Amino acid sequence: MLNRRQLFSAGASAALVSSTAWANTANMGLPEAAIMDTAATQSPVRPSSGPDYNPVVTLNGWTLPHRMNNGVKEFHLVAEPVEREMAEGMTAYLWGYNGQSPGPTIEAVEGDRVRIFVTNKLPEHTTIHWHGMILPSGMDGVGGLSQPHIPVGKTFVYEFDLIKSGTFMYHPHSDEMVQMAMGMMGFFVVHPKDPAFMRVDRDFVFLLNAFDIDPGTYVPRVMEMTDFNLWAWNSRLFPDIDPLVVSKNDRVRVRVGNLTMTNHPIHMHGYDFEVTCTDGGWVRPEARWPEVSIDIPVGAMRAYEFDAKYEGDWAIHCHKSHHTMNAMGHDVPTFIGVDKRQVTQKIRKIQPEYMPMGTAGMADMGEMEMELPDNTVPMMTGWGPHGPIEMGGMFSVVKVREGLAADNYSDPGWYENPPGTQAYEWTGSLPEPVKAGDATTKLTPKPNDHG
Template structure:
């Protein structure tokens, strides 16, 4: 799939930039141009125009890196650099990534391909790239100091290897990992089967899990944070900024999820059960696949699952750790449920006229309020749909299954129009009688229940 400069700009609106200084045996004039983008929405997939056929992946809020054919080699160019990423409308983070984005563009190729990947470093410190899960020569594994020299700022290194197996892999630095991965340096590497009939699906989605601690008003993540993150992201986006997964009814769908956060994530999808079909170790044999509605993604791992899209609707997909579907959390928030704050609120309003007491009956009211926020942050719970506030954030999106969607159409179809009589409704008839549970027996201070007094029955009184 060779893409010219004109084709690339015309097809996907990506800008092109040249390479930096070069280190090693490859000369500057032989380096492919490095496409870059700052778009925050999902870009159309790149369909193959030559070579083996495959169904390309769709990167959630992301894109696929174009390549050029040079003899037997497919050549790619990654540029490690500072980037700005819109986490959701209203908040931007200053991260590190590749080719203008964090995460970087998805690399796609085919089993058996020989790939040559140029990596230019425009960071203020050295870096490397590790090809997570790939089988390759040791000297191409990308561990700084162990298997290669570090890539110094302004230098370009070359990685060359043949793709030994199909599957889903990742790329990320193996140099100053605490900083570089915490700043957003990561990406997907998808290798399709050589036989296009093998593991074929109609739609194939990929996204990476990452987490950041960015204080309100700040732009740069805390790189030394290990536990208290406040932005749980899919491809460095949070709800409501995460694109929906648009699916045609009847499609066979694959969802590939990689986890480069510091905790596991149980990804749950509503409306369906599915089969786990792939890990970053390889494909799961058909007889070994297992059914789930929630699949736990361990740290540093990938899981892929598949389902047949037979149930139309707007089906939620999210991490099932409840704090991971929230934004800008304050970890010192106290619990005021059940607290009567009327007198306190009256006194506070004398000092702060705009003071609003909240939390006495839960936090749901925050989902509908549009309060002024500090600069560059997001509401803790947000988002609206056709029935009101969604009260979500973070790792949450929607799988939108519809009839009549074209095979290459990934546009948002809007909210699902439910058939009459299929939406839960308010009951306005007679209320059912309330059955109260029996009061438990009292105990004395020793913990022994008092002796039960049995009244004689009418039968006993006739004896």
């Protein structure tokens, strides 16, 4: 549920607001700054006024409420330090908006005029850039270039018309390296003014983000550029990323934004899909292309759509294998093929609980429940109906079930494969395996070749 609070009165006037806009809002004060105190996915918020649209579902997140003021949609974002539960047993001290990182999703409709109050409760100045949106230069949010930085304790206001629909992001353009590394980002979804245009039954959004947080610590190392150890969706790690719950035969859209420092090939099992939107706009039908993986570049968004024809539990994940692991150390030696029996005996004289690991791969780490340092999560974790899933980081499950109600996003549990549709152990005879005799390429002769 949303907890609401009034943070500042109208006396915290915005340095950017025009005299006309101030006249419209001064007597009413600021809109309430809603906050969220749970990391669970919240049910979509249906529109209560204006054109109809199908709202998005923010994975492990929520949509920011607004109020109407003389035909303008007013929102209130509070930039502030937050505590984010990244997974059970691990909390990060981040910066975000309205109690969480990422901040709440903003939803509006093409043609709306929006007024967004931004209150700065950080220890330093900030701004907000509306990534990918077409708007006046002075509302673009680049501190020092298009506006003054928002000082600590002050409130600025951004006001502009939404002239195009699509999927956009918001993030600071003020001490950007630090503030984005601390988790300051969010989604801004603009629905088409024609309710029938690009309409889908279920519409999911999530942001890709990355952190370098050593086990036992809470604050990201903001100077990290390449060797991140936590790869997250909406600042959550598998197995605590919520599933994408879908009713069979739904038309489904998945919108993914990337504000990390590397690209991410997002792969979904069980389906092929069409790429239908970028942060530059909708992809025309004749220009769409089929994929089972879509690479999300740095600072970009991609949306894809599919018809949920096939029931099951289908993995969705980044296909960079280190990005589906948690608390990944980068100086871990490789012990595959190493005989550690003698050294194990010696170590156990000092540390009886010592367990040699890694000599046959790392799967044993997914099966063992070892004691961990404070405030961290296992590198490989998660249990499914058939054993350890051995994943982490950027991984979740698309759960397609028949007969779900339109507003039902609750986890339906694990899928039970029908008889005859699950891989099983073979105990009969096997054909002789064929092996390559050498590494030389063999040319297949053409049918008309006779020596």
